[in-house]
Amino acid sequence: MRNLSACEQLVKEAIKGDDSAFLQLIQLYKIDLYKTALSFLRSEEEALEAIQEVTYRAYKSIRTVRDASYFKTWLIRIMINYCNDQLKKEKRVVFSEEILSLQGTSENYNEMELKDAMLGLDERSQEIITLKYFQDMKIKDIALTLQCPEGTVKTWLNKALKALRNKLEGNGGDQRV
Template sequence: MEHLVTKAQQGDGRAFVRLIEMNKQSMYKVARSYFTNDEDIADAIQDTIETCYRSISHLAEAQYFRTWLTRILINKCIDILRKNKREHPVSEFPEYGESSMELNNYEFNELMNSLDEKYRTILLLYYGEGFKISEIAQLLDMEENTVKTRLSRGRSKFRELWTVQETVHQN
């Protein structure tokens, strides 16, 4: 991927398109953690792509392209939320629903929706996107210990919700 970033930085449009194609699913999942409305998701992704295209020459280290792209996307999502003056909606991890603790996709998403956004985003970035704690801290502009704490609390809260859900289904 670093080779594509270097080519894109030199003005190769096809390399840039390839980079976006490689990251489009990840971008969708991150935007989906902020919005349920497809138009807002599309706007955030489009704004991110435009900003990245204009600014890729300023990216100092090609190896951090994905982190840089995700940080821009998160900022765009926050901008749209501020502009629309609404709360962070739900997050979904579609590909994890069926395998997560024997919950179906709908049940998994409902449990994730019950979590506070600050936990959902970190859980998405860590488990859904495979970012390291240090990268999440950089992306969200917070201390690593804060990320670790929220990750731990998010897992605990999810387990609590799952236990309640399981009890409801058994009765």
């Protein structure tokens, strides 16, 4: 378990301009950031570029952090904004290339199918699935990150999962083994 108060202390020092505290924080959350980036951008190269840019943006705006206990959501939010901007900029369609090194296949849908289905979702659904399942965030924290009521988050999440299932069944229904 991470020691939360130690973490908050780091955030406070980082806000005051302590560079090593800032770098420690990024180290602490780099895996979460990377996975978030990857779930949106799908290429290792782009995810790394995202890490660079988000480190830069976080450093520049560290002073806007209001509540140290929500530093992680603040950071993830910067990443999501960046990813959405990137996707909008490129307006690209990504097909399943050999992008990720993945092990094993799952029972029902294989992972490539799942990924493609994810990318076919609208921005909000992708965002909410990323926060809930990849970041393992609680509904309450997602609501805070997205600045909307918890009820709305639940509705969105349900819609996202429904859309995901529709995509999976529509696309790969008869390919399932």
